[in-house]
Amino acid sequence: MVTDTFAEGIETEITVMELNLWYGAKQALKDISVDIPKNSITAFIGPSGCGKSTFLRCFNRMNDLIKSCRVEGDVLVGEDNIYESNVDVVELRKRVGMVFQKPNPFPMSIYENIAYGPRIHGEKNKEKLNSIVEETLKAAALWDEVSDQLDSPALDLSGGQQQRLCIARTLAVKPEIILLDEPCSALDPISTSKIEDLLMELKKDYTIVIVTHNMQQAARVSDYTAYFLLGELTEFGETRQIFEMPREKSTEDYITGRFG
Amino acid sequence: MVRERYQRELDSLKQNVVTMGEASQKVILDAVEALRVLDIELAKETIKMDTVIDDYEANIERCTTRLLALQQPLASDLRLITSSFKIAIDLERMSDLAVNIAEITEKIEGEHVKPLIDIPKMGEIAENMVKDAIKAFETLDVELAKTTAAEDDKVDELFSMVWLELIEMMIKDPSIITNASHLLFVLRYLERIGDHASNICESVVYMVTAERVELN
Ligand SMILES: Nc1ncnc2c1ncn2[C@@H]1O[C@H](COP(=O)(O)OP(=O)(O)O)[C@@H](O)[C@H]1O
Numbered sequence A: 001m002v003t004d005t006f007a008e009g010i011e012t013e014i015t016v017m018e019l020n021l022w023y024g025a026k027q028a029l030k031d032i033s034v035d036i037p038k039n040s041i042t043a044f045i046g047p048s049g050c051g052k053s054t055f056l057r058c059f060n061r062m063n064d065l066i067k068s069c070r071v072e073g074d075v076l077v078g079e080d081n082i083y084e085s086n087v088d089v090v091e092l093r094k095r096v097g098m099v100f101q102k103p104n105p106f107p108m109s110i111y112e113n114i115a116y117g118p119r120i121h122g123e124k125n126k127e128k129l130n131s132i133v134e135e136t137l138k139a140a141a142l143w144d145e146v147s148d149q150l151d152s153p154a155l156d157l158s159g160g161q162q163q164r165l166c167i168a169r170t171l172a173v174k175p176e177i178i179l180l181d182e183p184c185s186a187l188d189p190i191s192t193s194k195i196e197d198l199l200m201e202l203k204k205d206y207t208i209v210i211v212t213h214n215m216q217q218a219a220r221v222s223d224y225t226a227y228f229l230l231g232e233l234t235e236f237g238e239t240r241q242i243f244e245m246p247r248e249k250s251t252e253d254y255i256t257g258r259f260g
Numbered sequence B: 001m002v003r004e005r006y007q008r009e010l011d012s013l014k015q016n017v018v019t020m021g022e023a024s025q026k027v028i029l030d031a032v033e034a035l036r037v038l039d040i041e042l043a044k045e046t047i048k049m050d051t052v053i054d055d056y057e058a059n060i061e062r063c064t065t066r067l068l069a070l071q072q073p074l075a076s077d078l079r080l081i082t083s084s085f086k087i088a089i090d091l092e093r094m095s096d097l098a099v100n101i102a103e104i105t106e107k108i109e110g111e112h113v114k115p116l117i118d119i120p121k122m123g124e125i126a127e128n129m130v131k132d133a134i135k136a137f138e139t140l141d142v143e144l145a146k147t148t149a150a151e152d153d154k155v156d157e158l159f160s161m162v163w164l165e166l167i168e169m170m171i172k173d174p175s176i177i178t179n180a181s182h183l184l185f186v187l188r189y190l191e192r193i194g195d196h197a198s199n200i201c202e203s204v205v206y207m208v209t210a211e212r213v214e215l216n
């Protein structure tokens, strides 16, 4: 794999060391080592089926839910090795939130969608919950659109609003990292651009990793880009470099649309 | 082959730049030759080439805009497109300067103040620079781009030398001031043509390596 060394002063948020992953007998990730920088947006790109979602799910152990899945290697979030046996997975998923391709709000009110997580994690104070709902909806750039309809069903919102609600729901439990798996694939261009603007705002406070099939989206929003091919991380570096002058021919072929 | 039409458009953009380069090269060659032998007909022909070159530039601008808007190019494709756009601008400027030289040819009264030797030499170097810069563009030859840009030093040297020579002649014999000052402008135009040729070389280096360099 070809990687850049980061400029000095850049902190690492996620450290992956020699990660291998199998679904049954089939190896889906091969010997991946990479440092994901803190307070930045890292984009995962590559052809379908090359392991982007699988790799993303390693960061909050979502793959544990898949029976046939076996992981070797280490992933550190901050200082903590998340694959150690004593790790509290619920706590981990609070630190590392996830947003999916299809917006999946709970079938309840807008308010309850946001309050749900903090409540599960023990927050009972109504005042406190109110302010969490307001703050996170503001942070997700949704407050102005929904502040007068907090009790209406979340499923009545538009697709783009639902996706921002899902991001807000993730923020409500105060994570450190937000993982997004093709969060805009089902959205129109305006909603997409709202989500992109939102991510650029959020990276000041969070570390963001996004899987996207939209090269221009990766080029627009991300600071770092990782290119995956057949379960391997073939190139990782600053986004500017990857999209201007990739080092690997396969990266070039993919981003210029000649393959994949 | 994926994106076949896109690839064809990129190829044709590249070909358009090469064709424009050849045309610009000819404009410089003709302008300097017309001046050397004071061939008014050739000067007029050269001046007419101005609109042809403008059309080439407009066409390249259209191609690049279209590709950027519709294909969202990246990596080497994007570098080819932005470089082509810049090169077309340099070629158009150079041709304008050559046309200015042709216009001066029409203004020279009687004979030249001296036989023109160094000015045609400057023209030849500049014209060769354009030829090689375009060849470097066509063949992605960074080395050729760099050696070509270095030729600009020779143009600059001749510029200073002939400039001084003409000033001295004017001091000695003020009756030649009109024709000699025309030649001072020619010197300046040729020197600028050399600068534009170096710019093209810089664009070629960027296109191939993604490095922005200053070659003179
Ligand atoms: N739950 C699963 N069970 C078995 N194989 C899976 C599972 N999820 C993904 N895979 C396989 O792992 C490989 C990588 O898939 P995935 O991570 O979804 O790729 P991407 O997100 O890059 O499209 C594919 O070959 C896919 O079929």
Ligand SMILES: [Mg+2]
Pocket: A052, A053, A054, A181, A211
């Ligand atoms: Mg996926």
